[in-house]
Structures are given as structure tokens and as C-alpha cells.
Amino acid sequence: MPDSTIFNKGDEVSRRQFMIGAARNCLGVSVLPMLGSTLATNETFAAAPPMRRGAAKSVIFLNMAGGMSHLDTFDPKPDNDEVQGPTPVIDTSADNVRISGFLPKTASVMKHVTLLRGMQTNQGAHEQGQYLLHRSYPMRGTIVHPALGAWVMRLSGRRNTTIPGFVSIGGSAENATGGFMGAKFGGVPLGSANDGLKDSKRAHSVSESDFNRRLQLADKMNSTFHGKFKQKQIKTYHGLYDEAIKLMTSEDLKAFDLNHEDIKVRDMYGQNGFGQGCLLARRLVEHHVRFVEVSLGGWDTHNDNFVSVESRCQILDSALAGLISDLERRGLLDSTLVALGTEFGRTPDINENTGRDHFPRAFSGLMAGGGVKGGFVYGETDRKAHTVKEGIVTPGMFNATIGHALGLPTERVVTSPSGRPFTIGDEAKPVKEIFA
């Protein structure tokens, strides 16, 4: 629609007046300013390319920040006391797959999981390691690479256009960056699951009618301004108010509100930040959010590794097992890929503080749902969990595999504004062997 018709005053004003009334009556909330411009704001996300059939529709990425010990979680070496330490080892619901005894609930859902025991990275410091894990590229002083979620948004678009398509819960807000792709592909960072979406509700200091009055007044001012400056950037900016109102009035906003969950379910995931984050992730995925990251920190166990890892595992165990079984029960596991990653593993050798130090050469991750094989192990380390014998998976491969699960073109080159070429996994190939 050309601008001149949008701003054909007589008609537009009366139509808007009508809609104000309609919005009030029907939604009980507020006006929709600049109705004519709604189309413009969504065009970025309108053209989602066709997906591979049977591909996953959403991703829940669990980020174990600090460097998760592989020996004490998913790659134990029960026959080697020298490196294993006091961590117990247990059987799981998958044949011949044994994991740490700190994860009994996870053991019961292992039949849905592919373990990646050949993870490897070339970064041994936290910030650099987390960067590589999220972006497939090493940190540089010359460019900001987009986070994986931004890649997913760029290559596939939003499924639900009224709420954000990429949400990152807990952890560093850097994990949600759009990098050189820009803020429009970046995620919305949530400090904690219980906060909900920041500022998405009317402030207590403003009555509903005043809120509506403000929007109407601004709308009148904006019509004049856009009348003078018939520019895309102005239209887009005004259009964002539409989007904000659409969000505030969206039925899907309740996806962000954990109060709708039964207390039993909340308990099952664990009454802690990470557990509730995983529960929120499930709610968001149910409302067609494309990419959700949930972070669990505290894995940097240089001291008292076994005590610290056990307490981390208590949190992880309820949340991970809760998430996988809940997704399965709701029929969402096939369409949702759960991926768990960390920046590096920890030394098989136990240090003098009963701790383990950073270890980039070999560690573990996992994937479940989204077409991934269940009860499967990909990759193997030697008897000390020291070297990857086969099935190496680098952060780039890990990310390419997530892209592949979603049916995205992992070889698609996206060019930065400075003209440099990038791909979702830094040219790494997806690990196709893990798909059923």
C-alpha cells in the first residue's frame, strides 16, 4: 500500500477511531496506533524459507557455563580410579550407556538422548570458550559474531510474530547478541524466569485509560511527523509501537508467566532459577518461540570438584529430566531439539584442592528430541577421558548440527556489512549420524 493511501486522512482517522473502540471492547486493553504500518514491521520475518520435512521447529539450548566436568556427568570412567574419583556411576534406560550417579533422573530419560562424548575446543578460557560455543567463531577485536539464536532467526524467521522468536534466560546477555546481523535478529535476555518479559505490562502508576490516551496523543503527533517525513525508518519506528501493543495484548504473553503452571510441575523441574528457566523454555516453545537458551553457571570447579559438581547436578538432573519427559508427554519432543553444551571440560587429573581445572581437549554434550536418535552415544574418549578417540565434535559442528536439526541450510553464507563471509558453523559439517 503506498504511503499516500495510508495517510489519506479522513478515512484513516475514522477507521482508527473505530479500531480504538473495537480494541477496547474486544481486547479490553488498548489502542493500536499507526495501524497502517503493521505490515512494514514484520517484513523482515515474513519470508521464512521452506524447511526440510520432519525437521525440528524449536530449539532449547542448555548452556552449562563455567566448563562442565565430563567425567562427573556424561563420560565417567568407572574402571579407572585414578581419574574417576568418588563420583558413582549408574546404568540408564539406554542399553550399555552409563552415566554419573549424580544424575539418576536423567538416567531414566537416556533412552531419548544422544550423548556427544567427543566434544573438543581450542579455547581454554571461559569468555573465549563461551564465545566460540555460541558463535562458532573465535573472539576477534574486529567483528562481533552473531549468537546461534540469531543465526536461527536469520535463516528461518519467527514462527509466532507477536512475541520474540529468540529468548535467553539467565546467563550473560552477550549470549543473545545479533552481532553484525543487528538487533533485529538478536534475542531478548531475561534475567530470571520468574521476572517474565521486562516492561511488557502497563506500569502500576498508569491507568488503562491514561495509557490509551497517551498512545492516541502520540499517534496524532506521529501522523503529522510521518506526513512530513514519509520515510521507511520513521514508519518502522512508529510501527514498533504497534508491535509493542500487540505484544502487550498478546494471548501468548502468558507464555512468559509461570504462575499458570501447576505447583507439581514447577517442583518437578526444580524450584531454582535453572529449573524454572527450563519450564519457561517449554512454555515458550509451546507458543512457537523458535530458540530458547537457558544458562546454568557454577561449573568452574577448581576446588572441591566432587561436592560442587554434585550440587550442580542436582539442579541439572531435575530440570533436564523434567524437560525431556514433559516435552515427550506433550508430544513436543519430536518437534523440539534439546541441546546441552559447555565451553570446555575439566582435567581428568584431580588437583591438590580436590578440584579439576580447564580441559578443552575432550568433554561432553548431548542432544535429545528433534529427530535425534535415542539411547545413542556418538564419540568416545580414551580410558582417562583425556583424548577423543573418535567422533570429534567441535563447537562449529555442534552448532551446524543444531541448524541441520531445524532443517536450515548450514552452508548458507551470510555476509557481514564489511563484506566478510560467515556460515552458521564456521564451515563445519553437521553430525548427521546422530539423526534417526
Added chain:
Amino acid sequence: MRFITTAALIAAFSCATAVSQLAQRTGAVPKSQSTEFLDKASKKIDRLVGADFRRKQIRPIGKANDAEFLRRAYLNSVGRIPSYDEAVEFLNNEDPKKRDTLINSLLGSYGYNMHMFNWWADLLRATDTFEDTSGAPYIKWIKDSIAENKSYKTMVHELISATGGGWQNGAVGYYVRDKGMLKDNMANTTRIFLGTRIECAQCHNHPFDSWKQMDFYQMAAFTNGIKTAKSYLSDYLEDKEDMDGVSRELRDVSRLIRYAVYDFSIQDTGTGTIKLPKDYKYRDGDPGERIGAKSLSQFGKTVKVSTRSKSTDPGKSRTRFADWLVSPDNPRFTKVIANRIWKRVMGTGLFEPLDNFSSASEPSNSALMSYLEELLIDLDYDLLAFQKVLYKTYSFQLSPNTIQHPERSPYHFNGRQLKRLSAEQIWDSLLTLKINDPDKRLGNGYTGDAIMYRGRPVLVGKKSMKDLYKEVMSLESGTEVWDYTKGLHDQIKSDKGIKGGGGENMGMMMAYNAGKKYGNDMRASELRSPMPNGHFLRQFGQSNREVIENSSTDSDVTQILSILNGHVERHLISNGNSKIFQTIKAAKSDEQKIERAFISILSRFPSADEKKIFLEEYELNGSAATNNMVSALISTGEFMFVQ
């Protein structure tokens, strides 16, 4: 079609010609101080812009009205909207020279310094911390350099050749911040100061420019081997088996010495040579071969370092590199900064992107580009004087162009392009609506060289970071440094407060106390650099300052929510004490309230129609009308964009 002649364009410009008679007679005044010279330069620029209009058959747009000029001048030069009083003073002033007078008062003011800091901090990636090391001396060095209007050429030379302790010379922050990634640092140096991207050539010959991997390594050799001071303390503490008995306080003092003294200094300044990578695959060198530094060809007289020069004078290769970089023989150095400042004042560059000028690039107005380069050299790289010239052109005063110009296509400056405010401009403008005198609150970087221990200044007037640096660097073994650390810890513990309250100590304590008193109610430049993720400034696109000019003016829906329901509502609208409500409260009628709100927020009087809209609001909503009006005006596109 009729075109306005250049002469008419110039005639339209009401210029102040306060001729400096003294300068004429004696010739002793530098050109940057000569009002006459600066005025002539402004007119010359207008002639060159006008000539371009004629050549391209562009019909010049009209002159911006007072309100447009006022808001643009403030936001552009001091980084915030004018306060109500400032706006009223200007709008009601009938002096025909008032635009010149305003520019003279804004440029070089505190507000100007603050806004320049944001610009420098984005360019130099100046952060409060570099991993464990405090970036404070670097921030302070930048702020001091702006305040004393150090010439750009001098600043760059000081940065590139920096050596020694950070508290003696904050410029070493330029290398300290990139510890362990000096190759990236060199790519950035080339990008910032020469407008050339060579980072691709780090791993292979450049695919679409002429740079070879050899060029990259030859440049990287200039800074290769730069190291921070050797820390006796870390070696000593690593050897020391048992730290269990050591108190937390003592550990914090030892951290101060490790990070703020040893790690913030450049001691080994490099040899000017480097080894080629092991997988080097081109014919012009062997894998692993050691090569000498050599400056990029095409940029003035080449500087070389021989692979055998190692023993002579270690710091010298970098000084020679700095000499080469800022030399008048190196035309790109001047071109890049002239264009960068032109863009900063006029909104669009003569060529864009600013930092990727290749052999194929062509400025949109070559004659103007050449003149700006000549002018900057004449002004001896005085950026303040250079900006004064630009702000006083007629070209700066043109009306906003209502048509959006496609990005990165040549622009001929026929009217200013609309632009969303930067995160800092939004923050600082909202602050102007909240408090009086936002430019007077000095924070970050003004705490001088006090020893900061556990977040507070200690031993004020007794010992400074400069003293500490000197004392520590004179020690020569781990045991000595450890004893010194324990002694310092005792001194800090028994410190009874400030000795000698005058001078720098006074200023430092004021800045420290301001930080405590005002919280975050200070201008963006006085807060942490950058603010943490999730903060309003970052949400609106403040740079993370890890990458050059990484700020963004993209808008997204979370920003709108923050305006409607979050930050703006909490800090401004529902805060009856904020400056804007005090201003409105003093009005005698609803009409006057409306006028005051418009002037405060949009720097202009309301039109008759707009008055009517808001008078209706007062009739309808009475007491709530003021809040609704203020909120609505801030929610407009007009507030968010500069015309």
C-alpha cells in the same frame, strides 16, 4: 527549472565576521585561533557544496528554522537536547548572530567534552576493565586529552608510541587493552587511522583488495613483542605454597599491585620483527621466516625495520611507525579523520563506510574532500577548531531533507538526513528532562590517580598510583614486593583519611562523592564504560566497546516497552520531582503548560493544531493530562530522531 547560484547560497548565510585584527597585524595567532580564518573556511566549504549542487543540478533546500537548528546543534555537539531555559533563551533571542553565538558557547563546553568522550570511547574501545586490569588510566587519559583539546595528530602519536606505566602515561591502555591480541590491535590501528581493512589478510591474501598476507605481517611486526611489565609478585605467589593464612584484604592489595601496576604498563616495547605463520603458503616468504616491519605501500614514504636491528633501540621501530602514521606524507591519515568529523557534524560521510576506503573509493565531492584535508592540516589537527568551522557553515544549517537517502550511496548534503538518536543522546536527553545541570556532574575518569582499594580512594594526599608505580617498579625480587605489599596494606589499614584537601585531591574526592550521591543520574560519559548488558543504554544500542564503533541505532520492540512501561515511566513520568514537571508546574495556564512541555521535550513551540489537541486532553483528563502529555511527546518519532 531555476537553480540558486552559489553566490545566492552564500548570501543567504548570515555570517559573523568578527575579524581578529591582532592576528592580521602580527600574524602570530595560529590559524585555529583566528576567527577570520575560521569564518573564511566555513564560506569556502559552502562554496564547494554549492558548486556540487550546480554540477549535479540539485535545487538547494531551504534553511532550517531556529527550532530545528537549536535541537540539531545541541544534540550534535553536546549530545543532549537543550534544557527548557536554554531553548527559551535561544528561541526568544532576536540577535541575527545568535546561531554563531550558540555554536561558540557549545563547542568546548563540558557537555561537548562529554559527548566527544562517547565518540572516542567507541573508536578506541575504551572500557573500564580489561579482564582483571582496571582501564581507569586509559579513560582518564582520553578525557584529559579532550579537555585540553590536544591535537588529533598528537593524540594518535601518543597512543601508537605509548610505553611505560599506565599511571604515568594512560595512553598505554591502547595496547594493554589488547594484550595477547596484538595482531588484531594492528588491524584496528589500520582501520581506525587509515580507513583500511587489512584483517582479512591476516590469514590469506585479501580477496577483493590488494593486501597480501605479507603486508599484514610486515605491519604486525611493528607492535610484535610488546609486553606488560614482568610481575615479580605473581611468580613469587605461585611459588608460595600456602596462601591460606593470607587475609582477604592483603590479597586485594596484592591484586592492586599485580593488575594495576604490573599489568598496566608496557615495558618490553617490541623488536619490529615477526615470524611468518607456520602454514605460510605464498612465494614471497618461507613458513616461519622472521621478517622485518614495513609500512603499507601507497601511504607516503615507506618505513622499514631490518631483521637485524634487534639490538639497537627496542622502542624505536614503534616510534618510527607512529611518525609514519601521522606524517603529512601519509595522505590517508588526514582524509580519514576529516571525513569522520565531517560525518559527525553533517550526518553523512563524504565516503562511506568511514573505515573501508579502498583504491576504488571516490568521495562524493572530491574538491570538498581535498579542501577539508588541507584545512585540517592548516588547523594543525585541532578538532575543536575544525568542528567550529563545520558548525558555522550554511550547509550545517540546511533544513532536514524529507526524503530518505539510500545508505552508502554518494550524498551531496542537500539538507540533513534524519537520524535516530544514539543511545547516549537518548539517555542524556532524558536526563536533561530529569535534573538541572546534567553537564556539571563529573564521574568516571575524574577520580584522578588515587589508589582505589575496595571501591574507595585511600591514602589520599599521601600516596598516589603514580607513587605506587614508581616504588613497585624499583623493587627487584618477589620477596621485596611481597614485603612492600604487606607494608602498603598496613598503611591503608591505619589511614585516617584525607591529608591536604586542596587541588586535585579536592576534585578527585568531589568526583568520587558525586558517583555515590547521584547514582546513575549522570551523563552516559560519566557512568561505567560501557554500562552492563541489559542497562537502558545497552538496550538502546550503546557499543560494548570491544569492537570499533560498535554502537547501534536500530530500534526494537523492547526499547518501546522500556519507554512505555519501564525506565521512562519510572524515572521521569511518575517522578513529580523531575525537572520537566517542575517547569510545567510553574506555568500559569494550561496553554502555557503545553508550551513548556513542547519546548522542554521537542525544543519548539507547539502549532495551533497541537495546542488544540492537548487543550482537549486537559479538558478531558485534568490532573492526569500533564503526565499523559509528557509521556506522549517522548513516545513520538520526533523525539527519537534528530532533524
